[in-house]
Amino acid sequence: MLTNTELKSPILIRIKFEKQGALRFIGHLDLMRTFQKTFRRADIPIAYSEGYNPHQIFSIASPLTLGIGSVGEYLDLKLKESMDLDDLISAINNASPEGIKVTAAVMLEEKAAAGMAAVLGASYTITGKINDFDLDGLLSKETITVTKKTKKGKLKEMDIKPGIFGLVHTGDGLVMILSSGSTFNIKPDVVLRELCAFINQEYNRFDFQIMRNDIMMGINPYVNLVGETVTPI
């Protein structure tokens, strides 16, 4: 990563942000539109694409499921002129709706930007009816098979156990580290459903509050918890 003084053109920046409260009910496309308007209000010197219909150049990693809050979302953007990162953070935060808050920003080397596609895992903290869960019991099963609906509407069986990288009770709640990204994506509610089934607890999504803590770009599945992970910032 580059420091503030080693500017290159174009300038690529990655920001980490929170999406909480009422903003949990804003879908991915609407979140994109919200950032577009926020950047304009904040007068961020964002770069525009070429062509007849220029649009701001930025992308958001790993869309969040509607209803889930997060303290670890990431957005990469391209600036046409340099800007102090602390100023950038405060400018965005001053123009953001309540519920969106930028917590960090770094400058990227150009090739790092492609890293968003390399998202491999995500960590979640679950609170609510979690006390009776038998984490070791579920993980000791040879396979954890779930039925999933494919895009064509067909039902397909799938073993999610290889995608559960970590599952542990902490003081803050139940922490899950799950495979994420385009190739093997496991949503936390799927795991919650299996945890309930394992102890014959009736599953209701709304018995739980789910918060995404962070996403990970590199992960070693053999390490049980926050071991060998690389977060985007």
Added chain:
Amino acid sequence: MRKLRLNDEILLSVEKPARYIGHEVNAIYKDTDNIDIRFALCFADVYEIGMSHLGLAIIYDLLNKREDTFCERVFSPWMDLDEKMREHKIPLFALESQEPIRDFDFLGFTVQYEMSYTNMLSVMDLAGIPFYSKDRDDTYPIICAGGPCVYNPEPIADFIDFFYIGEAETNLPTILDLYKDMKIAGKTKLEYLEAIAEIDGIYVPAFYDVSYNEDGTISAFLPNNTHAKPRIKKQILMDVTNGSFPEKPIVPYIQTIHDRVVLELFRGCSRGCRFCQAGMIYRPVREKSAQILKEQAERLIKNTGHDEISLISLSSSDYGELKEITEYLIDTLGKEKQVNISLPSLRIDSFSLELMQKVQEVRKSSLTFAPEAGSQRMRDVINKGISEKEILDGAKAAFSGGWNRLKLYFMLGLPEETMEDVEAIADLSHAIVEKYYELPKEMRPKKPSIVVSTSFFVPKPFTPFQWSPQDTAENFIMKKGHLWRTIDKKTIKYNAHDAETSVIEGVMARGDRKLSATIMAAYNKGARFDSWSEFFKYEYWVEAFAETGIDTNFYTTRVRSEDEVFPWDFIDIGVSKKFLYNEYEQAKAEELTVNCMEGCAHCGATIYKGGICYVDKHGVEKPDINTN
């Protein structure tokens, strides 16, 4: 983090939960312990429609500029949430505080179309507020209504405590001042209504008795309360340049119908089309100065982050400085901030095409023409003031300018219409298509896309056609079928509105108080979201008419005499009934009337002492109007 009224389970089980959470940028929040008046401002349709309405934004801003008032928004929950709120007995709440509107001081509706009447009842129902004014004691909010539909408030008279006739900027603040004083002094709702009944523009329906002739027409419409005025004078803001305008409008998260900021070029319309209610009720034309528009445009973009600005009016080509302001916006916001400028409601001629060319540069959206009628004879009947040559020249210029998508709007069922006039719609459309093929081959790379849409004409109060019989539903369907057969569907796509909706709209538009019971009956059967074809059920209305003894033909197809007392006659819009009747006669004689830019037709709007009656479109004062 502010609270939400709906829990996660409900929010995640309905479409677009962002409709119900508030929290948008520029939404106003106030400490409810420190305000005197809580006002729930309601557009009784879904969020995306209501949030696209400039009037709502103007009132929201106007009321929230007052330190003593907290004005919040209320929209109709979409059907999915509507059902859940009934099932779980969740009271309807305002978006900002998320608190039930049952406890507010006012519930104010902006009523933009007749087909939203059942939605107004639904809002009251969900809020736990009795429908009829007579059934509400002093603990309920005062229910008021404004907007274009309340120029004939009678069909919803039984539900509303008071109507505000005209533009809110003038007297809405006055009636809130009075409310605060009287609330502190412990006065009753009746005392309050009596006090505001003396203010211009305020109509309290319970203070009037209506008696009828044997044939069902009105014999007398008289105040039964000494505080009530015999005539209610329309309120309009004369100085639109310096009037209150929302410079920090709310920025929705979800895409609304008009996802952009809007600026009003002027209010009113000088054209005088005889079918058009807006053209009569908003008289006289009042222009906003170009200088203030430029300043506001910049602030609107800065405050919202929108990337499009729309300059709106009823007929934007008539704005004196249109070219100047458009070019200014392109040079500043367009070039520096990638803001698109949109110019709806232009007459299609070379002047406006040149402007649109500049605004859009390369991207060509579709163009909309509204000839309204196919034959020159019919266009003269409606005083459209545009010739066939002008239409065809406009089409030719558009095609040469590179546009190949045109939308054409017409009305079926206009007064005096014959089958030849219906066929003329097809003829004119075909002639427009031909203009495309007259271009040299290299200028027409692909087939043109021409869409013809027809709506059914519904006569509206305060227009010259308020005396005119509405065409029957059978005729509508027959004419639509005839046009469908006549039009060349290889080159033209034809869309038509629904005839049944037009019947209900026609009944409500010129309806009287007896219809409150009908609307109630239709609502009780399940009528809601009547303006949405997926929810509109004609059967509910047919049954409701039968149960409440209403003959729809009385309101729609009946011929009215010159001296009939209309349910809305007690409202004074400045334009005289005599002028309107004279215009009706002119229509039948196929005679044109000058528009306000060319000369004065003496409609009566000069009593407002301003606007185009006194100043021309370049801001130059006219000689004394009465010597014209």
